[in-house]
Amino acid sequence: MPAVQAWRLPWVRIGPGTRRRHVFAYLSLLPAVVVIGLLTIYPVFYSVDLALHKNVLTQPKQQPFVGGKNFVDVLSNPALHRSLGRTAEFTLMTVGGNAVLGVLIALLLNQRFAGARVLQVLILIPWAIPPVMTGIIWRWIFAGNVGVLNGALYSLGLIDQYYSFFGNPTAAKLTLVVAQLWKNVPLASILLLATLQVIPHELYDAARIDGSGAWAEFRYITLPFLRPTLAVVLILETMVSFVTFDLIFAMTGGGPADATTFIAWYTYNEIFTNLNLGRGAALAFSIAALTLVMAVIYFQALRSESLYTDR
Amino acid sequence: MRVSKTRKVFLYLASGVLAFWIMGPILWIVDASLQLDNELFSIPPHWIPENPTLDNYIFIITRDPPAVYQRAEMGHRPSGDVLAVLPALKNSIIVAGAVTILNLAITVFAANAFSRLRFVGKNTTFGFIMTSRLIPAIAVAIPIFVIIKNLRLLDTYYALILTYLAFTLPFTIWFMTKFFEFMPSELEDAARVDGCTRLQALYKIVIPLAAPGLAASGAFAFMAAYSEFLFAVLLTKTIASRTVPVVLTSVAINDDVSYALASTGVVLAILPPIAFALLFRNYITRGLSMAFGR
Numbered sequence: 001m002p003a004v005q006a007w008r009l010p011w012v013r014i015g016p017g018t019r020r021r022h023v024f025a026y027l028s029l030l031p032a033v034v035v036i037g038l039l040t041i042y043p044v045f046y047s048v049d050l051a052l053h054k055n056v057l058t059q060p061k062q063q064p065f066v067g068g069k070n071f072v073d074v075l076s077n078p079a080l081h082r083s084l085g086r087t088a089e090f091t092l093m094t095v096g097g098n099a100v101l102g103v104l105i106a107l108l109l110n111q112r113f114a115g116a117r118v119l120q121v122l123i124l125i126p127w128a129i130p131p132v133m134t135g136i137i138w139r140w141i142f143a144g145n146v147g148v149l150n151g152a153l154y155s156l157g158l159i160d161q162y163y164s165f166f167g168n169p170t171a172a173k174l175t176l177v178v179a180q181l182w183k184n185v186p187l188a189s190i191l192l193l194a195t196l197q198v199i200p201h202e203l204y205d206a207a208r209i210d211g212s213g214a215w216a217e218f219r220y221i222t223l224p225f226l227r228p229t230l231a232v233v234l235i236l237e238t239m240v241s242f243v244t245f246d247l248i249f250a251m252t253g254g255g256p257a258d259a260t261t262f263i264a265w266y267t268y269n270e271i272f273t274n275l276n277l278g279r280g281a282a283l284a285f286s287i288a289a290l291t292l293v294m295a296v297i298y299f300q301a302l303r304s305e306s307l308y309t310d311r
Numbered sequence: 312m313r314v315s316k317t318r319k320v321f322l323y324l325a326s327g328v329l330a331f332w333i334m335g336p337i338l339w340i341v342d343a344s345l346q347l348d349n350e351l352f353s354i355p356p357h358w359i360p361e362n363p364t365l366d367n368y369i370f371i372i373t374r375d376p377p378a379v380y381q382r383a384e385m386g387h388r389p390s391g392d393v394l395a396v397l398p399a400l401k402n403s404i405i406v407a408g409a410v411t412i413l414n415l416a417i418t419v420f421a422a423n424a425f426s427r428l429r430f431v432g433k434n435t436t437f438g439f440i441m442t443s444r445l446i447p448a449i450a451v452a453i454p455i456f457v458i459i460k461n462l463r464l465l466d467t468y469y470a471l472i473l474t475y476l477a478f479t480l481p482f483t484i485w486f487m488t489k490f491f492e493f494m495p496s497e498l499e500d501a502a503r504v505d506g507c508t509r510l511q512a513l514y515k516i517v518i519p520l521a522a523p524g525l526a527a528s529g530a531f532a533f534m535a536a537y538s539e540f541l542f543a544v545l546l547t548k549t550i551a552s553r554t555v556p557v558v559l560t561s562v563a564i565n566d567d568v569s570y571a572l573a574s575t576g577v578v579l580a581i582l583p584p585i586a587f588a589l590l591f592r593n594y595i596t597r598g599l600s601m602a603f604g605r
Contacts, residue, residue: 021428021429021430021509022430022431024424024428024509024510025424025428025430025433026430027420028420028421028423028424029420029421029424029436031416031417031420031421032417032418032420032421032440032480032484033436033439033440035417035473035476035477035480036439036440036443036477036480036481037439038458038477039451039455039458039473039474039476039477040443040446040451040477040478040481041439041443042454042458043450043451043454043455043458044446044450044451044454046454046457046458047450047451047453047454050453050454105329108322108325108326108329111322113319113322113323113326115322115323115326115330116326118330119326119329119330119333120596121589121592122330122333122334123333124588124589124592124595124596125333125334125337125585125588125589126333127588128534128581128584128585128587128588129337129581129584129585130534130537130538130540130556130580130581130584131538131540132538132540132556132559132560133556133559133577133580133581135560136559136560136563136573136577137336137337137339137340137577138336139563140340140343140563140570140574141336141339145352146351146352146356146570148339148356151354151355151356152355154354154355155355162354182332182333182336186333187599190596190599190600191599191600191603194596194599194600195600229603232603233603236603239445243447243448243449245448245449245540245541246540246541246556249540249560250560250563250564253564264447264449267449268449271452271453277453280453281453284447284449284450284451284452284453285450287447287449287450288446288447288450291445291446291447292442292445292446295445
């Protein structure tokens, strides 16, 4: 018997097969719900429980309830604010780079020339490589002693001594941006390319007959079509860049000093270096809440976007 | 329309730059894996190895140090850690493979239910699954560690498989539901009129029709499971279940390890996902456009 009398809910079609249909549906969903519930939803509640108690691994016997104290401690910490600032800066750079490079590459791949097909295949490769390995590869490219980038610059005569990219705060941040872009721009360009391919040619032909130049074509035909996909690309990239962790682990370790300690790394340290589980959980939960809010805002913006483009 | 020569030149130039940007880092890693450390450290680096050698690969595969490595610098104990790459690869492929298969099995049923059936609680459950997609991994790191520990599954394949399932299912279910919605249901309706049960309709009609979507979905799940790092580090302790990202990172961060050897490890480790991506590329690109495109 379904939990609620089916005839009370007007949108559920009642009929002879209702019970069987419900049984089939619930059984179909059971494995998914169990796994996700056990390992994603329940942990969130557990996390809240942890955050509401004082829980330091070096003092396991004392776990008094402290209410919002962990949250207050964590959220008022200026180190957190600085980390958030750095994360925002990084995210802005990668999102911007993603959008610009994604569009440029998509435009290139959309042209008809011999190499286009090959490039379309090649471009999947950075996407396929795990983020950690991207980090490792770029770590070795930027390395101060055997780095290939240093080697190239030296051979070209641009520098006469190998430069330590990871020792300079700004350079270190830029290395992360470059690695992140290398890994994520392919995805953006694939999505943008798919959209470009459905723009009807007649629009361009008509524009050309009317005497428009390439820039006008781009601005008035291409760009409006790309807007919804660009919005999706921006959302995806923001979500991914905000919680960047693997790259930091492999490349900079948060340094030099804390120049590249973005929010996920900051949380990781709070939990595993300071061993303060209560504060770590409060921090992690706050970040999850923040990403949730960002996602909701983005989705709303996306929905109004599609209303605007009349799909 | 005649294409001007300058335009062609520009296109080929741009393509060259793009190809170099994409493949450059990978070609360098392969290049590095074919050299030995003494050559690798030369300033400026040798773009084409003057003494190319397969010794690095031989060492990793046969676990038997070639003559060159008997010398003090190469036989470093830390460099021996790189030998863990092959067992780690085995672990990674087993875990990712299991996650993929389980994913496909579960999403077929779940997506079928969401897209074809009407039942009480449908929207709530769907919302529940979609919201869990937005939860960042770090937020549930400790609780999952505690849960796995209490289930006594630390340092086993099951820990990783379960965790990765929980993280990949929301996306694959969403993806397959969208895909099923694209598929017209007339064939199944006709079959059911002829007396098919829902289950039979599922495996006789729906699954064959949904094969491209399942291929893309499976590819995504495999990539995600193979690449995952945070939980692999948290939940594994010994080489019994350590996956490739963990082993490689510990090797890469340790500056005492032979660069040439470590590069070889990286080359071996990126082969499976690249092979997967190239084999399934049509399904992947079409799947991505369908899922995210407008």
